[in-house]
Amino acid sequence: MKKIVVSDxxxxxxxxxxxxxxWQLMATIIESPFFPDVIETMRAFVDLAKxxxxxxxxxxxxxxxSLIRIGAGFGLACLIGIPLGLIMGLFPITYExxxxxxxxIRYIPPIAWIPLVIVLLRxxxxxxxxxxxxxxxxxxxxxxxSIPRVNPVHVNVARVNGADRGYIVRHVVxxxxxxxxxxGMRVGLGVGWMCIVAAxxxxxxxxxxxxxxxxxxxxxxxxYSIVGMVLIGIIGFTMNEVLVRxxxxxxxxxxxxxx
Amino acid sequence: xxxxxKNVIKRFGDLLVLDxxxxxxxxxxxxxICGPTGCGKTTLLNIIAGLTSATNSNPVLINDEPIxxxxxxxxFVFQEPSCLPWRNVRDNVRFGxxxxxxxxxxxxxxxxxxxxxxxxxxxxxLDEFEEYYPHQISGGMKQRVAIAQAFVMDPDLxxxxxxxxxxxxxxxxxxxxxxxxxxxxxxxxxxxxTHNIEExxxxxxxxxxxxxxxxxxxxxxxxxxxxxRDYTDPKFVEIRRQITKLVKWx
Numbered sequence: 181m182k183k184i185v186v187s188d189x190x191x192x193x194x195x196x197x198x199x200x201x202x203w204q205l206m207a208t209i210i211e212s213p214f215f216p217d218v219i220e221t222m223r224a225f226v227d228l229a230k231x232x233x234x235x236x237x238x239x240x241x242x243x244x245x246s247l248i249r250i251g252a253g254f255g256l257a258c259l260i261g262i263p264l265g266l267i268m269g270l271f272p273i274t275y276e277x278x279x280x281x282x283x284x285i286r287y288i289p290p291i292a293w294i295p296l297v298i299v300l301l302r303x304x305x306x307x308x309x310x311x312x313x314x315x316x317x318x319x320x321x322x323x324x325x326s327i328p329r330v331n332p333v334h335v336n337v338a339r340v341n342g343a344d345r346g347y348i349v350r351h352v353v354x355x356x357x358x359x360x361x362x363x364g365m366r367v368g369l370g371v372g373w374m375c376i377v378a379a380x381x382x383x384x385x386x387x388x389x390x391x392x393x394x395x396x397x398x399x400x401x402x403x404y405s406i407v408g409m410v411l412i413g414i415i416g417f418t419m420n421e422v423l424v425r426x427x428x429x430x431x432x433x434x435x436x437x438x439x
Numbered sequence: 440x441x442x443x444x445k446n447v448i449k450r451f452g453d454l455l456v457l458d459x460x461x462x463x464x465x466x467x468x469x470x471x472i473c474g475p476t477g478c479g480k481t482t483l484l485n486i487i488a489g490l491t492s493a494t495n496s497n498p499v500l501i502n503d504e505p506i507x508x509x510x511x512x513x514x515f516v517f518q519e520p521s522c523l524p525w526r527n528v529r530d531n532v533r534f535g536x537x538x539x540x541x542x543x544x545x546x547x548x549x550x551x552x553x554x555x556x557x558x559x560x561x562x563x564x565l566d567e568f569e570e571y572y573p574h575q576i577s578g579g580m581k582q583r584v585a586i587a588q589a590f591v592m593d594p595d596l597x598x599x600x601x602x603x604x605x606x607x608x609x610x611x612x613x614x615x616x617x618x619x620x621x622x623x624x625x626x627x628x629x630x631x632x633t634h635n636i637e638e639x640x641x642x643x644x645x646x647x648x649x650x651x652x653x654x655x656x657x658x659x660x661x662x663x664x665x666x667x668r669d670y671t672d673p674k675f676v677e678i679r680r681q682i683t684k685l686v687k688w689x
Binding site: 333334338339340341342343344347351352355432 | 523
């Protein structure tokens with residue numbers, strides 16, 4: 181028997197084609213003006229790319245502002261989540277002592293915060309807060325739970341040679357947990373993107389990929405909303421790929437199989 | 440460096456692991472600790488190194504004072520692979536020297552470190568693997584990296600916890616000779632834990648034999664054989680038989 185070798189690229193192309201076929205099939209069966217097929221969606225994409233949306237914003241402008249909002253919310257989540265996670269991991273009492281507040285907050289969906297955010301925040305900070313909420317917890321939790329998994333032998337090697345706590349944190353703990361932190365960042369980025377619609381719903385501006393979806397949903401031009409959905413998916417996927425590449429380069433020692 | 444282990448007691452919860460363990464290690468002595476597996480040898484070594492505290496206070500004195508890793512120059516070769524996976528072979532060997540330099544401000548110059556590291560790496564036969572990462576080399580090679588890391592420190596006290604357990608017979612034999620050669624040259628105090636009786640008799644000046652759990656010192660056997668020792672020497676075989684009898688727990 182001949183072994184059939186299929187590269188993952190070819191497999192992915194086949195799966196994309198299959199997915200589109202399924203979509204088209206469903207649209208044909210359902211036959212509703214509110215369930216656009218692939219061609220209508222493509223047409224909507226071309227229209228948006230060429231002429232911009234009903235308010236005159238170009239597609240690129242939508243993408244740009246959403247990226248900035250994600251960047252700010254996600255960046256802030258990293259900036260707070262990583263150091264806080266390290267501190268809470270290194271001094272478990274800080275987490276153990278505050279978990280009765282942190283853990284419940286973690287389960288509150290960012291959308292639930294909308295009324296409060298409307299009351300408390302204005303402008304750009306609204307977007308940042310909602311996205312930050314989504315991205316923050318995966319980063320925090322991944323960072324703090326990675327600390328106890330540091331190999332004790334590695335710490336002992338440093339201790340026997342006279343290293344103090346600060347040195348051990350910088351030269352043993354942080355290099356050990358870096359892969360975990362990056363994994364948390366990837367999850368956080370994904371959740372951040374998932375919050376974009378909620379954030380742009382209340383941001384007050386008529387621009388952004390999330391708002392684009394809402395705008396056309398209200399106009400019942402669903403194919404335009406789907407363009408927004410697909411774009412969010414593709415951009416999120418691309419950003420994730422970039423992080424994965426960084427991960428693979430930085431942490432070769434984790435990805436490569438033992439020779 | 441001389442060590443006085445006096446009445447070490449260690450409990451993990453209800454489990455008594457070390458029950459009044461006492462012995463002395465003389466200046467520049469090569470001492471082996473031998474005993475059944477799981478009898479607390481590693482725990483004792485960790486206590487001597489200051490990595491674990493005993494249940495009673497300060498039962499281990501190094502040159503008549505309590506152990507302090509920042510003050511005493513100690514190296515430890517651990518039983519399990521201890522290389523840092525994000526550092527290549529060379530940087531793993533350098534690790535201890537870098538700590539001394541950064542934390543204790545008493546290190547060597549960059550050039551001296553470079554030369555020393557190079558020398559020791561070639562001593563353990565890893566010249567061609569300097570740039571390799573631990574995941575790219577074999578288990579035995581990783582252990583040689585750990586040994587090089589320990590030796591490069593010129594420690595006053597070298598603690599070795601079944602360091603050759605992971606090595607194949609050939610490398611093990613070679614490393615045993617190498618350890619002896621370095622010890623004879625540098626004359627440092629070595630405490631070497633093993634459950635391999637033959638290895639203990641080959642290496643040690645004295646062998647401390649432990650009982651099963653809870654560990655007590657069952658006997659201290661001096662080994663007055665000339666070096667290099669011969670495994671087939673009747674006297675060697677006789678001592679080995681004597682220790683085997685002591686260690687037997689079945």
